[in-house]
């Protein structure tokens with residue numbers, strides 16, 4: 001019965017990691033996958049996560065019962081507060097709901113599924129060009145017509161703001177726009193606060209629906225509030241919106257799949273009806289969310305001392321990344337590598353969009369055993385004081401030749 005099933009292409013990022021693992025060259029570098037690494041290039045278990053682990057381990061009341069369909073209330077409440085802020089008018093007015101999801105991907109999928117069934121204003125969903133590949137996959141899967149909005153300007157190596165706004169103006173009224181809350185993946189370029197205000201103004205005039213994807217809160221700038229600024233601004237401006245939150249990066253809980261979908265509605269009654277439908281969808285998709293990762297996050301977000309320690313751990317991660325940006329920039333300048341490299345230090349978050357083209361990426365891989373995606377994106381966390389000289393020399397070589 002499956003003779004006619006076509007072969008699907010392999011996932012780019014996961015294939016890259018497999019090729020890296022199979023490579024036996026001692027100089028090999030993986031800057032493909034967006035996972036934090038220490039300066040020894042080892043995975044990082046946050047010290048605060050280890051403490052929460054110990055609390056869980058020693059808790060005699062802990063069992064393995066099902067969680068509620070929408071997840072653990074103390075976790076979802078804390079997650080919503082984390083992104084919307086303590087003083088959020090929407091929380092005070094009781095028009096916020098939150099649902100525990102399978103990390104950020106599950107959150108986007110759950111929100112997309114709900115919109116595909118109940119959002120009647122438009123069938124169009126706009127994603128930034130470029131964006132995280134799963135945005136298109138997810139929204140196409142649930143039946144939206146997915147369009148791009150311009151985002152990256154290769155000439156300025158920055159935001160293509162004017163064309164982005166133009167596309168928002170020309171889009172059919174009520175379109176859905178996926179917005180990266182902070183630390184845009186893959187470009188590392190975020191709108192300024194002034195630009196966010198301009199984006200909000202057009203979105204309001206056109207009645208577009210903002211769906212924020214927030215996979216890097218606190219990881220981008222080291223400051224949880226600053227990274228939430230855009231979302232909070234939209235809420236303050238009275239938008240109804242969704243925010244998909246992932247705790248993969250900022251808690252280092254990649255494989256534990258701790259996520260949350262925060263819903264901001266116009267009224268408590270609207271929000272409660274939306275929540276009821278999302279719970280119904282969740283029941284048929286996953287029945288109820290996995291417990292372990294969310295328990296860790298729940299413990300940390302709801303304990304002031306652990307919360308303060310988490311912020312320290314976040315600062316360590318974001319500072320290491322900022323330091324690698326500076327070190328790479330300094331080396332390229334020292335080497336006199338042709339071109340300008342300010343974008344490396346200007347960009348924020350996990351990734352840098354180097355400007356390398358696909359043929360150069362190929363040489364990086366074949367000659368230097370350095371693994372990155374064809375669009376020239378590098379994960380800064382794959383660099384360390386040990387490999388950065390080699391990496392900078394490789395870039396220098398491929399740019400010159």
Ligand code: PMP
Nearest residue numbers: 103104105132185213215246248
């Ligand atoms: N959105 C963006 C932009 C991302 O980069 C990621 C992680 N790569 C996610 C969402 C969600 O990832 P996860 O499902 O692992 O939380």
